Amino acid sequence: MRRFSWVRFVAVLKKEFLHIFRDRASLIMAIAMPIGMLLLFGYAVNTDVEHLSTVVWDQSQTADSRDFITSLRNTQYLDPDNFVQGYKEIEGYLDSGKARAAVIIPPDFGKSIQGQKQANVQVLIDGSDPTVARAVKSAVQTLGLDKSLQLQSQRLVAMGTASGTNMALNIETRVWYNPDMKSKNFNIPALIGLILQNVIAMLTSFSIVREKERGTMEQLVVTPIRSLELLMGKLLPYVFIGFVSLSLILAVGIFWFGVVPLGSVSLLVFLATIFLVNVLAIGLLISSVAKSQLQAMQMTFILILPSILLSGYIFPRETMPKLLQLIGGLLPLTYFLDIVRGIFLKGVGLQYLWQDTLALCAFAFIFLAVSAKKFKKTLD
C-alpha cells in the first residue's frame, strides 16, 4: 500500500467544498430539501382520526337525544354539525364526502330510554378509508357501551336493587411512549432517517458521477492521486452536509413540530453518524453504476419506494409477508428507524439498541468495502 498523502487529500477536499458552494442547486438541495420534506411529510402523513364531519338525523328531538349527540361530540372523533331529515339527505352527504359518518336516532329514542327499554341508534360509516372507519366504529361502540352501563346502573339504583355504580370488571388501558397516540410523534423521528438517506445519497452520487460526466475523472487517473485520497476528499464534505441537514431536521422537529427526543441527543447524533456512513456508501454504489447525474437521480428515487414501504416507516414490518420482511431487513434505514424511534419515543439507550447498531455497523462495513472496491475499478 502506498502512503496516504495529506496534501493530495486536502486538495480534493478544498475543491469539493468549492464545488458545493458554487453549485446553488446542491446547496438548496442540502438545506431546503430536508426542511421541505419534513414539512410535507410532517403534515401530510397524518393518520390521526379526529373531528370527522358527521351528519345527524335526530327523529326523537328530546333531551335524551341531544344529550347523546353531545356525548358523540365529546369523543373528539366526530363533529355532529349537520342535521338532516331523511335517508335521502344522509345519502347525499355520504356520497359527496361532506360527511364521513351518519347517526340516525329513531323517534322512540327518548321514550325507550325513559321507559326502561332498549333504545336503538344506527351509525353509518364511510368505509372507503379503513383506518378512519375502524376508528369511528370503535369510538361509537365504546360510547354505546359506556352509555348503556351508565343507564343500567342508574336503573338498578332506581329499582333499589343495587347501591353503587361499581362495575364488575374494569379494564384500564394506558398507552406508553406516545400517550396521545399522535402520528407525528411516530413520523417525525423516522423522517430524520428517510430524509438523510435520500438527500445525502443523491448529493454524494452526483459529486462522483459529475466527475465522470465532465471527463475530469480521466484526467485524475493519470495523476498520482490514490483512490482512497480521492474518495475521502470527496465524501467528507458530504458528512459535513449530512450533519447540517441532521441539525436542521432535528431543530424543525423539536421547535416547530414539538417532537422532543426523550433519550440522549448525543447518542442519536453518534448513531446517525454510523447511518450516514451507510448512506454515503449507498451514494458511492449508485455513482459506480450510474453514467450520468440523471441516472443517479433515478436510482435514488427507486430506492425511496422500498425505503418508505418496507422499512417500517409507515407500515409495521411484523404483518408483512416473510419475503418483504427479508427485503426490508436489507435496508439500513430499517435499523436506523428502530434507533431513532427508540431514542425519541422510549428514551432508551444502547442497552436496547445495540442489535440495531451492530446491524448498521455491519452494513456500513460491507457497503463501504464493496463500493470502495467498485470505485477503485473505475479509476484503474
Place this chain on the structure above:
Amino acid sequence: MKLAIDCQGLVKRFGTYTAVQAVTFQIPPGKIMGFVGPNGAGKTTIIRMLCGVSVPTEGQATVLGFDVLTEPEEIKQRIGYMSQKFSLYDDLSVKENLDFYAGVYSLRGKYARSAKTQVIERIGLGERTSQMVSSLSGGWKQRVALACALLHNPQLLILDEPTAGVDPVSRRVFWDLIHQLAKEGVTVLVSTHYMDEAETCDFLGFVFHGQLIAFGSPQEMKKREAKDNLDDLFIYFVEHEASDDPRNLIIKKGGRG
C-alpha cells in the same frame, strides 16, 4: 543516454478485439514525438498504457526509466498529461484549478507558490487567474489545462489531441510553447490530426488498426515513400494498408492518392 520512452512489443486486447498490436518504438529525451493516424486507430490506447493507467496484455515498456507494469505511480508523478477533452473544472477559477492540481502533485508551501507563479508567467495567464474557467474561450482553456499539466515540472509531457477544435492563433501559441519546452529538455509525446503540427515533430509514428506501421522523422518518412507532403503520405498509408476497408472507398471515389 537513457531513453525517455522505450516501448517493446506492446499489445492490448479487449476480449477478442485487439486494440494495439506489437507496438515498438523508442524516444530519446528532449524530443517531440507525434502520433498520427485515423480516429480509433489505437493512439489513445497506446498513450494510456504509457501513462500507467491501462495494463498492457503483452509486451513491456519503460517510461523515464520506470516500468509501466510495476511502477505506474513513479511514472504518474513525473509526467504531465493533457487530453482532448477539457480536463478542467468549469465552476472553479483558473487559480483554483491550479491550486487543485498543485495539491494533487503534492506540491506545497513555498514550492507550490513558486511553481504556480512560474507557470502563470510562462503561459501568460497573469490577468486571468481569477476568471472562471467556464468563461474562457477554447484556446484559453487549452492553455490553462497545459499550465495544470506543467505545474510539477514533468520530464515527459503526454498530449492527446491537445489542439482539437482550437483556433489557428491559439494553436500557434501552443506549439511555440511545446517547442520551447522540448528545448529545455522535456520530452513530448503528442497525438494530432493536423499535418502542419506533425511536420514539426522530431519523430512521427503512424498508427493504423492498432499497429505502428511507420516510424521515423517526417523527412525520412516522406522520402521513403516518395511523397511531397504528409497529407499524401497519410492517405497513401491508409489505402496501402487496408484497401478493403470501407472507409477507403470514399477516399478513392474522391480521386485522390
